Amino acid sequence: QVQLHESGPGLVRSSETLSLTCTVSGFSISRGYFWGWIRQPPGKGLEWLGIFSHTGSTYLSPSLKSRLTISVDTSRNQFSLKLSSVTAADTAVYYCARVPAVTHYFDYWGQGTLVTVSS
Amino acid sequence: SYVLTQPPSVSVAPGQTARITCGGNNFGSKSAHWYQQKPGQAPVLVVYDDSDRPSGIPERFSGSNSGNTATLTISRVDAGDEADYYCQVWDTSSDHPGVFGGGTKLTVL
Numbered sequence: 001q002v003q004l005h006e007s008g009p010g011l012v013r014s015s016e017t018l019s020l021t022c023t024v025s026g027f028s029i030s031r032g033y034f035w036g037w038i039r040q041p042p043g044k045g046l047e048w049l050g051i052f053s054h055t056g057s058t059y060l061s062p063s064l065k066s067r068l069t070i071s072v073d074t075s076r077n078q079f080s081l082k083l084s085s086v087t088a089a090d091t092a093v094y095y096c097a098r099v100p101a102v103t104h105y106f107d108y109w110g111q112g113t114l115v116t117v118s119s
Numbered sequence: 120s121y122v123l124t125q126p127p128s129v130s131v132a133p134g135q136t137a138r139i140t141c142g143g144n145n146f147g148s149k150s151a152h153w154y155q156q157k158p159g160q161a162p163v164l165v166v167y168d169d170s171d172r173p174s175g176i177p178e179r180f181s182g183s184n185s186g187n188t189a190t191l192t193i194s195r196v197d198a199g200d201e202a203d204y205y206c207q208v209w210d211t212s213s214d215h216p217g218v219f220g221g222g223t224k225l226t227v228l
Contacts, residue, residue, distance in 0.1 A: 036217075038162075038219075045203075045205065045220075045221050045222040046154075046162065046205050046207075046219040046222070047219065048207070048218060048219055050217075051217065059216050059217065061215060061217070062214050062215050095161055103150040103152070103167070103168055103209050104217065105150075105152035105168075105207060105209070106154070106162070106164060106207075107167070107173065109161040109163070110161065111160075111161050112161050
């Protein structure tokens with residue numbers, strides 16, 4: 001059974017870098033799927049952040065592209081998100097998910113982790 | 120970037136059919152995906168590629184996509200279906216290929 005779990009600090013200072021890791025179990029990251037990140041500010045809708053494949057194909061939200069980095073550690077079956085220069089607007093629940101190729105929907109999700117940006 | 124428009128809310132009585140729409144330019148030429156999100160929980164995929172259901176999703180959930188509108192249909196609605204529903208598209212012709220609609224709150228009266 002595919003399971004994803006987000007981990008990282010729940011509180012980040014404004015202007016610093018937000019770092020999260022997604023640990024995948026029950027499925028190998030190297031098996032030909034994409035993997036992605038989504039976030040949801042409190043009380044608001046879902047925002048698509050970006051997806052990548054272990055072969056190097058990456059698609060990022062244009063509005064965050066300059067601040068967003070997604071990387072993968074296949075040896076640990078993990079992938080990570082780094083968002084630099086955060087502000088209060090980056091406060092959200094962050095989800096990681098698996099993404100079947102071709103039409104790129106999100107079929108398995110982590111439970112989400114709340115990251116609060118403090119001033 | 121591609122824009123998906125959903126009604127903020129839809130209300131339906133138990134046992135009736137709920138239809139949640141998602142509008143986008145020439146949406147019928149792309150694949151629509153739908154997610155259900157209950158309070159405090161992660162979203163769950165309920166329909167993908169316009170009308171396919173993942174394993175474990177009841178047949179009461181169905182989807183269609185034509186012209187500029189995709190529709191999620193939930194038949195025989197019950198209280199357990201009350202949730203936020205989001206549509207999503209993948210559009211490689213856009214500079215923002217992955218997009219979610221704004222979400223629709225389904226209320227079961």
